[in-house]
Amino acid sequence: MAIATAPPRTSGARERTATELVRLVFDGDYERVHADVRAALFDPLFDPRAGLTMDEAGRLAYERSRFLHARLGRPSAVVADPPRLFALAEWPSVLDVSVFSLLMVHYNLTFGTVHDHGAGRTDLADLVGDLDSLAAFGPYMATELGYGNNVAALRTEAAYDRENGTFTLNTPGPLAQKYMSYSGFTDVPKVAVVLARLRADGRDHGVYPFLVRIADENGLRPGVHAAPCPEKPVQGLDNGVTWFDNVRLPRRSLLLGDMGEFAEDGAFRPLGGNARQRFLRSMTRIQPGRLCVSSSAVGAGRASVYIALRYARQRLVNGPGRKEMPVIEYRSHQLAVFTAMSTVYAMSFLLNRGKRAYLAAGGAVDADLNGLIAVTKALSTWQLTDVVTSMRERCGAQGMFSVNRIADYVSLLQGLVTAEGDNKVLLATVAAQLLAAEETEPPPPAPDGSAHDIGDPALHQALLGYRERALRESARSAMHDDTVERTYLEAWNGTMNAALAMARTRGVRLAVEEFHAAVARAEDSDAATGLRLLATLYALTEIHRxxxxxxxxxVLTAAQVERLPATLDELCPRILPLADALADGFALTPELVRAPIAAEDYVTAFQSLTDARPER
Structure with missing residues (x-):
């Protein structure tokens, strides 16, 4: 392959390369958007705490959230500046995975919903003030025990009484109990956004958001009931099951936005299309929420690779003909770590594309942008689940300890895969939209792999584009096969897995495109070389799959396919001299991550925790 091998490096060259990589990874916005969020995490409040109960860990997450709120700005400022919101999603989970969940629910889902649908409402000043000052935390109550991610089918009811201008909020049965929202600590004041089915004048007008004080300094409010969910590994938050027993709400509780109005006689009038359109309008925080989820996943992926690489530089093993050597010198270890690193960079660049598109749209999310965000969320959380799991394994027994962070990231990613929409459901929606869309350009010819070196980036992009298009055409033909009598559901079920593969391939193709765009923007030659090598490793790993x-x-010859494993293997020694600088591009340090195995001397750091210091 015509890819240069990096020469031996000096400390100055490594620093210049790392600086350039930070610029590219954080899309040129590191100092304005990320630096102070990262700096806040050096506070001793984020030092590891041993021996905490799940209850204590949850309360610590609340304390840390209050600290970040005080240091980094109120939700009203952060929600109005989406890059700051995404940064607040990205960094805290590096040190406390529960803080990410707590802050993103409060800032994005709850306060963001109030911002989108209750802006300028002076009648909400007391509730909004409590949320903005963090005098009260804001749970977001959408998911129900019996309906999961199918929020449009929820059954919690808010019945409107025109005579006295109030709503009665009620949970009609166990399936309608609000599920997983943070209601377990009943001594923490809470003001929740509750999604409920609005009924007025005998009609069901669909799902609307309501702003409800569910707990104050005296505990749960009258008519509000909550029970804690079972414990979750690592994430010690107060997830609960919540239900309402005829809770009377003033009319101001309804966050109408542009989705309805009240006539002079008090009658409620829905606006903005049908019930489904109004429901989608009420869920405006889902798209930025998915970008927040991807940001957290990428942050955890970067940290896991950084920690695993630093450990691999020190962890000594036996080698044939050598008494001891660092485990990173083994090609099998290199391939695992560098493949993970290539994936982290790929997902960072794909996420940057999604964030740029969202900002450019000014909050007006059309079908194309919704599809990009959904694909980004699904692909990043799936691939980074693989990354953190692999890095946990590569750290051996040390990877099992929470103090070394990576085991906590495994738990985090398990939750992110289904957060803000189950990945398969998201991809299925995108796939269905792609199948229904009309083609505006003729299909490109099938690539001739035999005419290219297997390491040619142009071939990688052509192969991924061809696979995406071919899967789409195959699925579309199968869906519209008139020779088979079947329902639409039967046709879609028979096509779904191919369509999901198509949507996933689309995400990979976009990630590879963004990877090479970053290579083209690199102003440091070593940064460009390192990124080009990683882009090749990522693309070929996907093609090999x-x-x-x-x-x-x-479109590939048997010889090329047979050669793929060796080609992947041969990339590793070319990446190795640049690996430390590439990891530095994540803007992490041993002092920040505080993982013993990432320290300059991991043995001493580990012994300081165990008090195992034998005299020499």
Whole structure:
């Protein structure tokens, strides 16, 4: 492959490369958007705490959240500046995965919903003030025990009484209990956004958000009931099951936005299309929420690679003909760590594309942008789940300890895969939209892999584009096969897995495009070389994943497919001299992550925790 091998490096060259990589990874916005969030995490409040109960860990997450709120700005300022919101999602989970969940629910889902649908409402000043000052935390109560992510089907009811201008909020049965929102600590004041089905004048007008004080300094408010959920590994928050027993709400509780109005006689009038359109309008925080989820996943992925690489530089093993050597010198270890690093960079650049598109749209999310955000969320959380799991394994027994962070990231990613929409459901929605869309350009010809070196970036992008298009055409043809009598559901069920593969491939293709765009923007030659090597590793790993498919369609030769594992292997020694600088591009340090195995001397750091210091 025509990819240069990096020469030996000096400390000055490494620093210049790392600086350039930080610029690219954080899309040129590191100092304005990220630096102070990162700096806040050096406070001793974020030092590891051993031996906490789940209750104590949850309360510590609340304390840390209050600290960040005081240091970094109120929700009203952060929600109005989406890059800051995304940064607040990205950094805290590096040190406390529960803080990410708590802050994002409060800032994005709850306060963001108030911002979008209750801006300028002076009648809400007391409730909004409590949320903005963090005098009260803001749970977001959408999901119900019996309906999961199918929020449009929820059954919690808010019945409107025109005569006295009030709503009665009620949970009609166990399936309608609000599920997983933070209601377990009943001594913490809470003002929640509750999604409920609005009924007025005998009609169901669909789902609307309501702002409800559910707890104050005296505990749960009258008619509000909550029970704690079972414990979750690592994330010791107060997830609960919440239900309402005829809670009377003033009319101001309804966050109408542009979705309805009250006539002079007090009658409620829905606006803005049908019930489904109004429901989608009420859920405006889902798209930025998905970008927040991806930001947290990427932050955890970066930290896991950084920690695992630093450990691999020190962890000594036996080698044939050598008494001891660092485990990173083994090619098998290099391939695992560098593949993970390439994935983290790929997902960072894909996420940057999604964030730029969201900002450019000014909050007006059309079908294309919604699809990009959904694909980004699904692909990043899936791939970074693989990354943190692999890095946990590569750290051996040390990877099992929470103090070394990576085990906590495994738990975090498990939750992120289903947060803000289950990944398969998201991809299925995107796939269905892609199948329904009309083609505006003729399909490109099938690439001739035999005419290219397997390491050619142009071939990688052509192969991924061809696979995406071919899967789409195959799924579309199967969906519209008139020779088989079946319902739409039967047709979609028979096509769904191919359509999901198509949507996933689309995400990979976009990530590879963004990877090479970053290479082109790199102003430091070593940064460009390192990124080019990682882009090749990422693309070929994905192509190798579906090598049989490419071979069956004649776009790769048998010799090329057979050569793929060796090609991946040969990239590792080329990446190795640049690996430390590439990891520095994540803007992490041993002092920030506070993981013993990432320290300059991991043995001494680990012994300081265990008090195991034998005399020499």
């Amino acid at each position: 579906d090598a049989g498919w490419y071979l069956a369609r004649g």
